Amino acid sequence: MIDVSIPHPFLGDETTSQLEREGLLSPAVNNKRNLSATVLNSSSSSSSSSSVSVSSTSAVFTAAAVNQPVDTITIPDRLSIEAYEYMGFKQSVAKELWSNFVDLASEWECPFEEFAYMRIEDSGLDVTGGSEDWNGCLDGIGINQELKDAIMMPEFADIRCTGTAKFWVREVVQERFEFLQHLEDEARHALALRQRSQKGGRPKSGSISETPSAPSPRSKKERASIGSSSASTLTFAGSSAQSATKEDSEPQPVVSDAEISKTLPGHTIIWRASYKNATLAMQDSQSGSIRLELISTAPGDFSGRKKVAYFTPQKEVAHKFAQWAKHKFNDQEVFITRVFIPDAMLNELSSGTTYLWFEDRSRPKDEWKRVVCLSRKAYDLDEDLSWIARKDLLIGNMVRGVNQKFNNMPESDYPKLTIEDVLHVEIGGYSKEAIQWVFQSSKAQRAFSKHCGDKITFFSLGTYFAPKPEEEVAAYKQG
Numbered sequence: 001m002i003d004v005s006i007p008h009p010f011l012g013d014e015t016t017s018q019l020e021r022e023g024l025l026s027p028a029v030n031n032k033r034n035l036s037a038t039v040l041n042s043s044s045s046s047s048s049s050s051s052v053s054v055s056s057t058s059a060v061f062t063a064a065a066v067n068q069p070v071d072t073i074t075i076p077d078r079l080s081i082e083a084y085e086y087m088g089f090k091q092s093v094a095k096e097l098w099s100n101f102v103d104l105a106s107e108w109e110c111p112f113e114e115f116a117y118m119r120i121e122d123s124g125l126d127v128t129g130g131s132e133d134w135n136g137c138l139d140g141i142g143i144n145q146e147l148k149d150a151i152m153m154p155e156f157a158d159i160r161c162t163g164t165a166k167f168w169v170r171e172v173v174q175e176r177f178e179f180l181q182h183l184e185d186e187a188r189h190a191l192a193l194r195q196r197s198q199k200g201g202r203p204k205s206g207s208i209s210e211t212p213s214a215p216s217p218r219s220k221k222e223r224a225s226i227g228s229s230s231a232s233t234l235t236f237a238g239s240s241a242q243s244a245t246k247e248d249s250e251p252q253p254v255v256s257d258a259e260i261s262k263t264l265p266g267h268t269i270i271w272r273a274s275y276k277n278a279t280l281a282m283q284d285s286q287s288g289s290i291r292l293e294l295i296s297t298a299p300g301d302f303s304g305r306k307k308v309a310y311f312t313p314q315k316e317v318a319h320k321f322a323q324w325a326k327h328k329f330n331d332q333e334v335f336i337t338r339v340f341i342p343d344a345m346l347n348e349l350s351s352g353t354t355y356l357w358f359e360d361r362s363r364p365k366d367e368w369k370r371v372v373c374l375s376r377k378a379y380d381l382d383e384d385l386s387w388i389a390r391k392d393l394l395i396g397n398m399v400r401g402v403n404q405k406f407n408n409m410p411e412s413d414y415p416k417l418t419i420e421d422v423l424h425v426e427i428g429g430y431s432k433e434a435i436q437w438v439f440q441s442s443k444a445q446r447a448f449s450k451h452c453g454d455k456i457t458f459f460s461l462g463t464y465f466a467p468k469p470e471e472e473v474a475a476y477k478q479g
Helices: 013-021 081-087 091-108 114-122 134-141 145-151 154-160 165-181 183-199 276-280 313-327 343-348 368-374 383-389 411-416 442-453 468-477
Strands: 034-035 051-054 068-070 074-075 229-237 267-275 336-340 351-354 393-397 424-425 428-434 435-439 454-462 464-469
Touching: 013 183, 074 081, 074 442, 081 091, 081 114, 081 165, 091 114, 114 165, 114 393, 134 145, 134 165, 145 165, 145 313, 154 313, 165 183, 267 276, 267 313, 267 343, 276 336, 313 336, 313 424, 336 343, 336 442, 343 442, 351 368, 368 383, 368 411, 383 435, 435 442
Parallel strands: 068 464, 351 393
Antiparallel strands: 034 074, 051 229, 229 454, 267 336, 336 454, 393 435, 424 428
């Protein structure tokens, strides 16, 4: 259990000293530091066996070019009020959380981040439908204006309504804390790359000022700025994956859009968008195997209480979620995962696969509408639908729920769901119904790990806060 009477910095003493000597980290002022943006953009391959770059001009993943060039990012120095603020809370709420942590951590045997998660869960009623009071719910949780604005961006209202307010807040708050937890490893990796480059006689770049800067502007206009950031890909080697070697960490040639969109005979492609740490969590740190339960969440469209992982066969769907993710957390890399699913695996699961479509004339009982209503209310399926919960693989439409209030909707009102409650995305110039896959059973998850471990590629779309172009070029030359 944490001793709250002593400091708990996110960067170790040795790493801090080296970063300060290199001019990459400012001294702590009011529990905050400035960290050079080049440190977090030096390489994306620290947890993978190989990497290649994707041009920011990619017509496939245009979100790779969406960024705001900055010199530094401001981070909390240690567990503190400022750390809760960084996680997304208003200062008054952050002070309350810190006070609770200091007073109750030992008695409750509760870690720092759990006080934030309890605040989210205990803050009153949740909202999910577009016609519900999202602003009131977010204000009740106590998040700051910057995070609230990002969640409420009107251009992402349709995908916002694929989840609840508390779900999206928890996702970002948790990701921001995990980012701080991994900061030491990221910094050490960046320093190792920098040290090798200096041995080659190359100049340093990315030095910063002595004191933390004022918060970076994050207006809607600035959020829409387009820079020259690039993205990279991480090829996942399944259970045989090893930590990146010196050679593996070197930037690779730019990969083409054709490579991103390539197909593989005898395979179906599925996609998923998430933050870096959440993406890499797919691999068990001990065994190296693929474990979908490590990236599973609830509630969702097809599961009210059981945590499951969602994928989509439409890369345009994953790309839209990735675009939104970059705005919700500016400092962390956003990844799109591509998985080639062998036909042999799908054949194994064929008897346990069921399809849940909004309009399916072969299913007059409207299973999709009923499953969605129950799941979005975080309920278990009714007895007459329990056969669906025993299936291996679920494939069906995604819900957006812009016009619904799922929390207050009686189960008997499921017929009120219309085609407007299905998420649509533009594909090839046409509006298409969004589709999702859920590997629901243990059998399906084992099959995924067995057949797909060496068929997964992670595409990094970079961070929203990115090094200024000239610094970025220098950083890549050093790495």
